[in-house]
Amino acid sequence: MATASAHIEIPASAERVWQLIGGFDSLPDWLPYIPKSELSEGGRVRTLANPSGDAIVERLLSFDDAGRSYSYAILSAPFPVVGYRSTLRVVENGDNARVEWSGQFTPAGVSDEEASRLFRGIYEDGLRALATAFGR
Template sequence: MAEVRVAQRLANPADVVWALIGDFGGLHRWHPLVHGLDLSWEGRIRTLHYADGSRAVERLETRSDASRRYVYALVDGALPMLDCRATLQVSARKQGCTVIWSSVFEPAGATESVIEDALRHLYMEGLAALAAALDG
């Protein structure tokens, strides 16, 4: 399995950041590449509509407000990979917090580095926009 992990330190308290990103159905509110989102199956399946016209379907596996963490699986998407499980987590620090967005996956039809680069770009764009939104 391949892995991608991106971290963003923020000056904001962990609870404030989690209030914004902990909503599985709210990714389009802070991620600039996600232009729309549909929820189904009691809020556990989300269909992301990206700026480039592509889409991805993801299933919420676990979510914990106490841990400020949720894990989801990719059900369908444009990237050539299998068994993708991703985690979005906010960890408190002495001053502020760290947001960690990571995933493990099995490449299918593309090199591992191509998929890693695409996921890293997606995560970094989102976390940079999150930081800007919280600063503004």
């Protein structure tokens, strides 16, 4: 099993950051790579579209509003992995918010390093996009 993670400090309160990113359907609000998200199964499954129009289907595994985190699994996507599980978390860090995005997965047809590099890049790019929403 391979892993990837990234984090960033945002100059805003954790509550304010969570208000933007804490909804399971909120990726298009802050992640340019995902222009569209549709919920199904009572909000437990989201179908995302990337700029190429490829579908990414994810299932919400856990949601902790008070703890400002949620975990999800990829059900289908154009990524070379299986068994993908990820957590997005916002932690109060003084006057800032620390946003952490991590995942674990089994590479399919690529090395652990290649799969980890792919998702680390996705997380880092996404967190940089989030930071721009807060003037950073």
